[in-house]
Amino acid sequence: MASTARTQAAADKRRLILDAAVKVFARQGFHACRVSDVADEAGVAYGLVYHYFSSKDEILDTVFLERWELLLKLIAEVDSGDAPARDKLRSIASFIIDSYDNDPDVMKVIIVEVTRAANSFGRTHLPKIREAYQLIADVVAKAQERGELRADVTPDFAALAFYGAIEQVLTGWIFALLPQSPEYMEAAKEQIVDTICDGLDVIGLRAT
Amino acid sequence: MASTARTQAAADKRRLILDAAVKVFARQGFHACRVSDVADEAGVAYGLVYHYFSSKDEILDTVFLERWELLLKLIAEVDSGDAPARDKLRSIASFIIDSYDNDPDVMKVIIVEVTRAANSFGRTHLPKIREAYQLIADVVAKAQERGELRADVTPDFAALAFYGAIEQVLTGWIFALLPQSPEYMEAAKEQIVDTICDGLDVIGLRAT
Amino acid sequence: MASTARTQAAADKRRLILDAAVKVFARQGFHACRVSDVADEAGVAYGLVYHYFSSKDEILDTVFLERWELLLKLIAEVDSGDAPARDKLRSIASFIIDSYDNDPDVMKVIIVEVTRAANSFGRTHLPKIREAYQLIADVVAKAQERGELRADVTPDFAALAFYGAIEQVLTGWIFALLPQSPEYMEAAKEQIVDTICDGLDVIGLRAT
Amino acid sequence: MASTARTQAAADKRRLILDAAVKVFARQGFHACRVSDVADEAGVAYGLVYHYFSSKDEILDTVFLERWELLLKLIAEVDSGDAPARDKLRSIASFIIDSYDNDPDVMKVIIVEVTRAANSFGRTHLPKIREAYQLIADVVAKAQERGELRADVTPDFAALAFYGAIEQVLTGWIFALLPQSPEYMEAAKEQIVDTICDGLDVIGLRAT
DNA sequence: TATGAATGAGTTTTCATTCAT
DNA sequence: AATGAATGAAAACTCATTCAT
Numbered sequence: 001m002a003s004t005a006r007t008q009a010a011a012d013k014r015r016l017i018l019d020a021a022v023k024v025f026a027r028q029g030f031h032a033c034r035v036s037d038v039a040d041e042a043g044v045a046y047g048l049v050y051h052y053f054s055s056k057d058e059i060l061d062t063v064f065l066e067r068w069e070l071l072l073k074l075i076a077e078v079d080s081g082d083a084p085a086r087d088k089l090r091s092i093a094s095f096i097i098d099s100y101d102n103d104p105d106v107m108k109v110i111i112v113e114v115t116r117a118a119n120s121f122g123r124t125h126l127p128k129i130r131e132a133y134q135l136i137a138d139v140v141a142k143a144q145e146r147g148e149l150r151a152d153v154t155p156d157f158a159a160l161a162f163y164g165a166i167e168q169v170l171t172g173w174i175f176a177l178l179p180q181s182p183e184y185m186e187a188a189k190e191q192i193v194d195t196i197c198d199g200l201d202v203i204g205l206r207a208t
Numbered sequence: 209m210a211s212t213a214r215t216q217a218a219a220d221k222r223r224l225i226l227d228a229a230v231k232v233f234a235r236q237g238f239h240a241c242r243v244s245d246v247a248d249e250a251g252v253a254y255g256l257v258y259h260y261f262s263s264k265d266e267i268l269d270t271v272f273l274e275r276w277e278l279l280l281k282l283i284a285e286v287d288s289g290d291a292p293a294r295d296k297l298r299s300i301a302s303f304i305i306d307s308y309d310n311d312p313d314v315m316k317v318i319i320v321e322v323t324r325a326a327n328s329f330g331r332t333h334l335p336k337i338r339e340a341y342q343l344i345a346d347v348v349a350k351a352q353e354r355g356e357l358r359a360d361v362t363p364d365f366a367a368l369a370f371y372g373a374i375e376q377v378l379t380g381w382i383f384a385l386l387p388q389s390p391e392y393m394e395a396a397k398e399q400i401v402d403t404i405c406d407g408l409d410v411i412g413l414r415a416t
Numbered sequence: 417m418a419s420t421a422r423t424q425a426a427a428d429k430r431r432l433i434l435d436a437a438v439k440v441f442a443r444q445g446f447h448a449c450r451v452s453d454v455a456d457e458a459g460v461a462y463g464l465v466y467h468y469f470s471s472k473d474e475i476l477d478t479v480f481l482e483r484w485e486l487l488l489k490l491i492a493e494v495d496s497g498d499a500p501a502r503d504k505l506r507s508i509a510s511f512i513i514d515s516y517d518n519d520p521d522v523m524k525v526i527i528v529e530v531t532r533a534a535n536s537f538g539r540t541h542l543p544k545i546r547e548a549y550q551l552i553a554d555v556v557a558k559a560q561e562r563g564e565l566r567a568d569v570t571p572d573f574a575a576l577a578f579y580g581a582i583e584q585v586l587t588g589w590i591f592a593l594l595p596q597s598p599e600y601m602e603a604a605k606e607q608i609v610d611t612i613c614d615g616l617d618v619i620g621l622r623a624t
Numbered sequence: 625m626a627s628t629a630r631t632q633a634a635a636d637k638r639r640l641i642l643d644a645a646v647k648v649f650a651r652q653g654f655h656a657c658r659v660s661d662v663a664d665e666a667g668v669a670y671g672l673v674y675h676y677f678s679s680k681d682e683i684l685d686t687v688f689l690e691r692w693e694l695l696l697k698l699i700a701e702v703d704s705g706d707a708p709a710r711d712k713l714r715s716i717a718s719f720i721i722d723s724y725d726n727d728p729d730v731m732k733v734i735i736v737e738v739t740r741a742a743n744s745f746g747r748t749h750l751p752k753i754r755e756a757y758q759l760i761a762d763v764v765a766k767a768q769e770r771g772e773l774r775a776d777v778t779p780d781f782a783a784l785a786f787y788g789a790i791e792q793v794l795t796g797w798i799f800a801l802l803p804q805s806p807e808y809m810e811a812a813k814e815q816i817v818d819t820i821c822d823g824l825d826v827i828g829l830r831a832t
Numbered sequence: 833t834a835t836g837a838a839t840g841a842g843t844t845t846t847c848a849t850t851c852a853t
Numbered sequence: 854a855a856t857g858a859a860t861g862a863a864a865a866c867t868c869a870t871t872c873a874t
Binding site: 452 | 846847848849850851
Binding site: 032111126156165172174178 | 239240319324325361372377383396399400402406
């Protein structure tokens with residue numbers, strides 16, 4: 001009991017630091033902030049940060065991996081289902097956009113400091129990032145086999161374009177280049193899927 | 209004459225440093241390299257770098273702005289023409305992809321260290337980056353007015369998706385996630401325009 | 417009884433930590449190890465170390481003083497006896513070398529971290545170290561008075577040379593500069609006494 | 625010319641820092657002083673120390689090696705000569721004691737922070753230290769072959785005892801355990817050689 | 833123009849020690 | 854007695870930038 005309580009308290013403190021780090025990383029950027037900023041935000045001494053994490057890098061690694069694993073799991077689940085490709089892609093886009101909606105800071109940190117930081121954490125976590133692309137490519141490949149999607153675009157390319165579109169929209173929100181009303185965010189899910197699946201061309205519309 | 213020659217020599221030296229900086233920034237990343245690395249690559253003393261540039265930041269600013277102005281000019285020219293939207297977008301995609309083909313390092317630096325570095329140079333140059341989005345949005349808006357493109361996607365969103373797709377493909381090459389053969393690079397231009405205009409959906413194909 | 421038992425248990429724990437400290441100090445060096453390394457070696461939480469010792473320094477102080485008192489006592493006893501100077505010196509050398517033989521780690525720690533650490537613990541314990549020199553000098557002085565040893569070397573110098581030779585041999589073993597077989601270690605006792613008393617010179621031999 | 629002058633100035637500054645480091649290391653001990661203490665003593669900015677040395681450790685390495693190479697050279701020269709063993713050993717003892725006389729700080733640093741620091745620099749420089757022992761052992765071995773010195777003590781042991789005696793005397797001075805008058809220092813050279821060669825025993829005297 | 837010596841602010845990390853439980 | 858979470862002082866090292874030559 002005591003041990004459990006202690007363990008729980010420790011886990012809570014770790015989470016407290018992690019949450020503070022996300023806030024600070026999102027606000028100031030990973031490089032522009034000091035470990036003491038994170039500690040201050042969490043209201044603890046900065047030595048405690050090193051009690052729970054071995055380095056500043058490890059904090060960001062943890063933030064990224066924790067959330068990215070959820071994403072990978074979600075995509076894998078979606079992929080294994082029988083839904084039409086559009087629905088599958090919409091589920092993935094929804095998950096990511098809802099993640100941003102619920103906790104914009106985490107997604108901002110992940111995108112800005114990891115998946116788009118090609119010379120630092122992006123390189124470190126490239127294998128994990130690649131996994132996501134691969135899983136999305138699987139969704140596309142299966143749909144192509146079933147004749148649901150055009151087969152003249154490689155699944156790899158399609159996955160890149162699809163995930164890229166999502167990340168781009170999130171970036172648009174992060175930079176306030178796009179409106180962030182709940183309606184717009186909801187519509188964006190559909191628009192991304194539409195853009196990727198149907199394109200902008202009126203010919204696509206005409207065909208319907 | 210002597211003055212012109214001297215000026216020319218100075219310009220050459222400046223260019224020498226700029227080119228060296230691009231190489232080093234691309235190889236090591238802006239933050240991971242030192243001013244002396246740039247000087248070494250250029251074969252000059254690092255004090256000289258400060259004769260031509262006021263700071264390390266200014267070197268990257270220069271690299272970015274020089275090339276970005278060309279891009280803005282190209283898009284503006286394309287926009288002012290009468291070509292069909294697809295051709296206009298293809299011209300823009302071609303210009304960027306050819307830029308990468310001719311000098312991958314510059315584009316890598318611009319994308320990785322500026323346009324995707326939301327917490328550092330991306331923030332500084334946001335207005336300039338926005339200009340490009342705006343110009344592309346103009347292309348889309350005009351095409352929508354003329355009925356060439358679906359009107360149910362906002363021009364802003366379309367511009368974001370289009371430029372995002374291009375950047376994503378370049379990132380794919382930078383990370384070796386996509387093949388970089390001349391044929392693939394050529395095909396990519398078309399595929400980006402297709403994906404954005406027609407989408408992946410077979411309905412689009414059927415309609416043709 | 418209960419109190420005694422408790423006291424005994426406490427003394428045992430203290431000894432456990434002390435022994436662990438000796439091992440760790442010998443292996444990693446005093447400065448290169450952390451208090452937690454000592455605790456780990458002892459199999460206790462590092463907070464407990466502070467229950468028995470007021471500081472990391474005090475652990476080393478204790479290790480040193482415990483053993484050094486034994487040495488001082490031994491030398492005083494030897495000094496108070498009537499044996500010939502050679503026998504007295506041999507007893508002292510034997511005691512130290514046997515100490516090393518029985519527990520090399522303690523002697524290594526004492527020599528490396530205290531008696532030869534002129535800028536840290538050597539300075540702190542200089543008075544205690546001096547006592548040993550003084551007692552040895554007494555042995556020499558008495559022997560000189562009785563005509564057993566040459567009087568043209570000051571007792572202080574002789575004591576320094578004698579103890580220095582012993583420490584040097586121990587250092588030779590610690591660094592594996594000298595062989596450590598039981599025979600060699602036994603012979604070393606005699607050789608130290610011989611070297612100091614008779615010297616290397618063949619004239620000394622001739623005289624025998 | 626300009627280049628030579630600049631090089632010379634740089635060498636002077638480096639020497640300035642080196643001399644300051646010796647002073648500070650001798651006064652406070654290597655571990656107890658900060659790099660800024662060295663810079664302050666030299667009257668230069670903190671960063672300049674790192675312009676000339678890659679680390680605090682490298683400063684001490686340089687101090688040690690510079691002087692130790694002189695010692696090795698001297699012993700090698702002495703060894704190659706034809707003088708009697710006593711004269712050779714006296715030359716070596718003289719060189720070291722004169723070194724201390726001329727610049728006590730350097731020798732203090734070398735002995736306290738390197739040759740007797742078994743767990744840090746002593747370990748790093750063990751090969752170099754061993755070289756000195758080996759060269760002295762050569763002197764002894766040759767003398768034993770020529771019948772000048774007793775052959776029942778191994779050259780290795782004799783070298784250890786001889787160098788150990790010198791270091792012990794220097795330590796005696798460093799700690800003010802022995803008088804440091806010029807006469808005493810001069811006499812010490814002879815006494816060390818005497819003690820090692822003739823020993824303390826009166827039998828040795830009688831034999832003369 | 834060109835050099836590289838000189839400056840010093842800034843940050844991560846370590847770890848002895850304290851203390852609540 | 855025992856635990857280990859919490860604290861924060863301390864110090865090495867980096868590197869952009871300045872400046873004398």
